[in-house]
Amino acid sequence: MSRPVGRIRFMDAQRVNLDGFAVPDAALGLIAFDSPADPEPSLVIADGRVVELDGRPEAEFDTLDEFIARHGLDLAVGDEAMALDNVEFARMVVDPSVARAEIIRLSAGMTPAKLAKSLAMLRAPELMMAMTKMRARRTPSNQAHVTNRLDDPLLLAADAATAAAFGFRELESTVPVLADAPSNAVAVTIGAAVGAAGVLVQCSVEEAAELELGLRGFVSYAETISLYGTDQVFLDGDDTPWSKAFLTSAYASRGIKMRVTSGGGAEALMGGAEGRSMFYLESRCVALARAIGSQGVQNGGIDSASVAGAVPRGVRSLTAENLMVMMRNLESCSGNDALMSESEMRRTARTLPTLLAGSDFICSGFGSIQRYDNMFGPSNMNAEDIDDFLAIQRDWGVDGGLRTATAENIGELRRRAVAAVRAVYSWFGLAEFTDEHAERAIDAAGSKDLGDTDTMAVLNAARTIRDSGMTGIDIVTALYESGFQTEAERVLDMLKARVDGDHLHTAAIFDEQMNVLSLVTDPNDYRGPGTGYDLSGERAVEIDAIRQQRSVADLLDAQAGAADSDAFTSSGTAAAGQDPREVVIGLSPAAGRAIWTTLSGLPLTVALQEILAGLEEEGCLGRVVRINDTIDVGRIGLIAARLSGSGIGIGLQGKGTALIHRRDLPPLANLELYSVAPNITRELYRLLGINAARHALGATPDPARNPYSDEAIEARYHTKVVSFVAIERRCEQPGRAPEQLELRGVS
Amino acid sequence: MTRTAFSGLSSDAITIDAARSGDLGPDDVRISADTLAEQATVAECHENPQLAENFRRAAELVGFTDEELMRLYETLRPRRATAEELRSLAASLTERGAVRNAALVREAAAVYARRGLLR
Numbered sequence: 001m002s003r004p005v006g007r008i009r010f011m012d013a014q015r016v017n018l019d020g021f022a023v024p025d026a027a028l029g030l031i032a033f034d035s036p037a038d039p040e041p042s043l044v045i046a047d048g049r050v051v052e053l054d055g056r057p058e059a060e061f062d063t064l065d066e067f068i069a070r071h072g073l074d075l076a077v078g079d080e081a082m083a084l085d086n087v088e089f090a091r092m093v094v095d096p097s098v099a100r101a102e103i104i105r106l107s108a109g110m111t112p113a114k115l116a117k118s119l120a121m122l123r124a125p126e127l128m129m130a131m132t133k134m135r136a137r138r139t140p141s142n143q144a145h146v147t148n149r150l151d152d153p154l155l156l157a158a159d160a161a162t163a164a165a166f167g168f169r170e171l172e173s174t175v176p177v178l179a180d181a182p183s184n185a186v187a188v189t190i191g192a193a194v195g196a197a198g199v200l201v202q203c204s205v206e207e208a209a210e211l212e213l214g215l216r217g218f219v220s221y222a223e224t225i226s227l228y229g230t231d232q233v234f235l236d237g238d239d240t241p242w243s244k245a246f247l248t249s250a251y252a253s254r255g256i257k258m259r260v261t262s263g264g265g266a267e268a269l270m271g272g273a274e275g276r277s278m279f280y281l282e283s284r285c286v287a288l289a290r291a292i293g294s295q296g297v298q299n300g301g302i303d304s305a306s307v308a309g310a311v312p313r314g315v316r317s318l319t320a321e322n323l324m325v326m327m328r329n330l331e332s333c334s335g336n337d338a339l340m341s342e343s344e345m346r347r348t349a350r351t352l353p354t355l356l357a358g359s360d361f362i363c364s365g366f367g368s369i370q371r372y373d374n375m376f377g378p379s380n381m382n383a384e385d386i387d388d389f390l391a392i393q394r395d396w397g398v399d400g401g402l403r404t405a406t407a408e409n410i411g412e413l414r415r416r417a418v419a420a421v422r423a424v425y426s427w428f429g430l431a432e433f434t435d436e437h438a439e440r441a442i443d444a445a446g447s448k449d450l451g452d453t454d455t456m457a458v459l460n461a462a463r464t465i466r467d468s469g470m471t472g473i474d475i476v477t478a479l480y481e482s483g484f485q486t487e488a489e490r491v492l493d494m495l496k497a498r499v500d501g502d503h504l505h506t507a508a509i510f511d512e513q514m515n516v517l518s519l520v521t522d523p524n525d526y527r528g529p530g531t532g533y534d535l536s537g538e539r540a541v542e543i544d545a546i547r548q549q550r551s552v553a554d555l556l557d558a559q560a561g562a563a564d565s566d567a568f569t570s571s572g573t574a575a576a577g578q579d580p581r582e583v584v585i586g587l588s589p590a591a592g593r594a595i596w597t598t599l600s601g602l603p604l605t606v607a608l609q610e611i612l613a614g615l616e617e618e619g620c621l622g623r624v625v626r627i628n629d630t631i632d633v634g635r636i637g638l639i640a641a642r643l644s645g646s647g648i649g650i651g652l653q654g655k656g657t658a659l660i661h662r663r664d665l666p667p668l669a670n671l672e673l674y675s676v677a678p679n680i681t682r683e684l685y686r687l688l689g690i691n692a693a694r695h696a697l698g699a700t701p702d703p704a705r706n707p708y709s710d711e712a713i714e715a716r717y718h719t720k721v722v723s724f725v726a727i728e729r730r731c732e733q734p735g736r737a738p739e740q741l742e743l744r745g746v747s
Numbered sequence: 748m749t750r751t752a753f754s755g756l757s758s759d760a761i762t763i764d765a766a767r768s769g770d771l772g773p774d775d776v777r778i779s780a781d782t783l784a785e786q787a788t789v790a791e792c793h794e795n796p797q798l799a800e801n802f803r804r805a806a807e808l809v810g811f812t813d814e815e816l817m818r819l820y821e822t823l824r825p826r827r828a829t830a831e832e833l834r835s836l837a838a839s840l841t842e843r844g845a846v847r848n849a850a851l852v853r854e855a856a857a858v859y860a861r862r863g864l865l866r
Contacts, residue, residue, distance in 0.1 A: 062862070063858060063862055066858050070854065071800070072797065074796075101794070104794050105794065207820075208820065208821070211816070211817065212813070212817070215813045217773070217776065231862070235825050235864070238824055239825065240858075240864060242823050242851060242852075242854065242855035242858070243820060243825075243855075245801075245804075245851060246820055246823050246848070247820050248801055249801050249804035249808055249848070250805075250816045250820060252778075252783065252804075253783070253805040253806070253807075253808035253811070253816070254777060254778065255777065255778035290795075290797050291797055292797070292801070293797045293800055293801025293802075293804070294798075294801070295795075329793075329794055329795050330795075471773050472776070473766050473771050473772070473773065473775075476763065476766045477766050477767055480763055480766070481767070488763055489763060492761065492763060492766060495761070495776040496758060496761045498776055498777065498778055499750055499752045499753075499758045499761065499775075499778055499782070500748070500758060500778075500782070501750075501778045501783060501786045502786075504786055505786070505789065505793070506790075506793070506795065506798065519793055520789055520793055
């Protein structure tokens with residue numbers, strides 16, 4: 001094969017081409033929707049008992065069919081729901097005027113194949129409309145991963161506090177070393193309590209181990225209860241629908257929130273898809289989740305997100321999976337979890353619909369720590385992306401569950417979280433940490449900043465926590481006695497919540513006043529524009545006021561800090577010059593009055609000195625005037641040219657934009673324009689002076705090339721430009737004549 | 748609303764002072780069967796009879812120790828128990844008033860036998 005042309009070689013080298021793209025192969029389950037082997041929907045009920053489900057007679061039911069048939073369907077609406085035309089039902093799902101409750105009622109009577117067929121036809125904006133209406137909780141929320149490579153308790157606590165400060169209402173930890181789990185659970189629980197009240201915490205490990213952490217009161221919810229869409233893969237996971245149903249009740253019997261985990265592509269990944277489409281198999285998982293009595297489901301591409309992402313319409317199917325959970329009247333913890341692409345655009349595009357539509361949890365694991373510290377593997381969104389995510393919330397005016405946090409706040413919380421864990425570990429004799437370790441954990445952006453730590457100490461601490469019979473109540477006492485009263489109250493509140501059990505209901509989170517927000521207390525009431533959740537005043541401020549936003553006042557402050565107020569002296573109205581070697585430099589109204597530094601960060605006086613030096617180099621004389629009655633750099637240059645003995649003038653705005661003008665040209669024409677102010681260096685201002693002189697003397701200038709780059713120059717500077725212009729406008733004085741200026745140190 | 752813990756303690760009495768004086772035990776922060784039954788009614792009113800049923804099964808399990816729960820879960824996993832073991836498990840659950848859980852175990856036993864999931 002011949003070598004492809006350069007354009008293709010260039011495209012091949014882009015990061016998106018590191019992703020795998022699969023030819024659809026139904027036999028392997030590498031197909032998003034509608035595999036030839038997917039059954040036709042059917043539901044036959046005889047004497048109140050399901051005797052056929054999706055084409056399979058009762059005698060041939062596998063374990064999933066059996067459990068769904070016996071527990072999962074509302075047989076009273078079965079006939080009505082199954083008789084509905086797929087298109088008609090799909091339209092009802094999308095239509096805001098059809099109430100959520102009606103869709104919930106009908107979905108309860110639909111078999112997995114029926115629901116899969118109806119939802120497969122929804123296109124992207126329809127899925128988003130449907131999610132907006134169908135999610136259980138009115139207020140959207142988000143979940144974070146908090147882990148690190150070392151299971152370092154101090155860093156875990158600092159990062160948990162950080163995640164809570166940024167607004168995450170559930171924190172999920174896990175371990176690279178299984179035996180460390182109790183230590184991680186305790187450290188994240190304490191860190192979360194430092195960050196905010198009412199943050200739910202889990203530590204994801206093997207089913208039985210996770211249950212134990214919950215029973216001991218070290219964590220407040222559980223999520224790693226996996227369901228799979230085929231019998232074979234389910235059994236490979238060492239469970240049955242009955243063992244999972246029991247586990248679900250075991251959690252409820254201790255007042256612990258739990259949800260199950262599934263997700264399209266898992267069966268194909270394990271070689272057990274039985275030729276079915278990912279979406280149909282996921283439909284079975286979701287039906288089973290409802291049948292076993294789970295309040296919610298984490299799905300939409302968890303570990304197998306990239307498998308779904310590899311096939312046509314796979315990403316769409318992930319979002320449809322979330323919708324299906326909502327339609328079964330369950331909490332949706334909506335994936336956007338494992339990193340599904342090397343491409344920034346693909347991974348963003350995957351998450352955007354969920355963020356815009358809103359979900360109970362936009363991500364079922366936003367990596368609040370850096371990618372390398374995520375012990376689930378990198379997430380689709382990570383610490384690297386928190387500011388991006390905050391900006392996107394602000395762009396669209398949507399609530400993705402996050403809020404901005406000040407640098408001071410994060411610093412203080414991290415310090416307190418580290419101190420709290422250190423105190424509790426010391427209280428129980430679990431481990432002693434050095435001051436240096438503590439300081440590093442406070443400042444660390446990730447575990448690589450910790451240096452060498454004693455990982456055996458973590459292991460020993462975890463063993464002691466497990467063997468000593470310690471419980472959540474002991475942590476409350478240790479926190480209180482060590483001076484962390486607020487945190488002690490918060491940890492106790494989470495234990496007390498178990499007694500009330502209100503957070504066991506669908507889609508429950510706590511707000512920071514410990515109110516439960518759930519399907520019961522905060523039901524989604526979307527019925528079209530003007531209804532449903534919208535940003536309230538306080539929440540809008542949290543989303544809008546990101547820490548990077550700047551006002552005109554901020555720019556004025558910064559400029560005032562750089563003020564060099566005696567650099568210029570005015571000596572009255574500027575007169576026209578006669579010397580043919582003279583070039584006049586016209587400054588804008590605010591230059592040297594309110595503006596002292598250009599967009600490139602150069603002091604205005606330095607820019608001016610360079611221009612003057614360039615003029616002098618070529619044998620010309622520079623004269624500086626301020627133009628008071630216009631802020632337009634073209635007019636400023638033209639007025640300067642008309643005052644100039646040579647007829648050549650230079651216009652220079654406070655922000656640094658400059659041009660060369662000639663007295664006989666129209667205002668908008670000019671000889672040379674230096675328009676990209678942020679990129680104009682000292683050398684370029686020097687060249688500007690040289691070229692202006694050559695124009696004045698009739699020599700041939702070598703025009704400057706504007707320094708273009710591939711950076712988003714406008715994105716970086718346009719907000720500042722608006723402020724610069726506003727300041728210039730304030731200094732503008734219509735009718736006031738140009739004034740002669742002397743620049744200090746220049747004769 | 749004030750609810751009562753598994754131990755009989757009112758949730759109002761779950762305080763820092765109680766924890767500090769050592770008066771608070773694990774059973775004081777455990778949910779009670781009555782509360783779960785009440786939550787089952789709420790779930791039913793919110794169109795989720797399966798969640799309600801889960802809460803009712805959970806209400807039966809409130810009095811089981813942590814170790815018992817772990818053991819029961821283990822027994823229900825694939826190929827852990829014989830038909831006879833599952834039958835006697837169901838019987839013992841019934842004896843302790845856990846009739847819904849017993850029914851679940853009996854149903855599992857029948858399906859496990861048909862699908863080759865018994866030990």
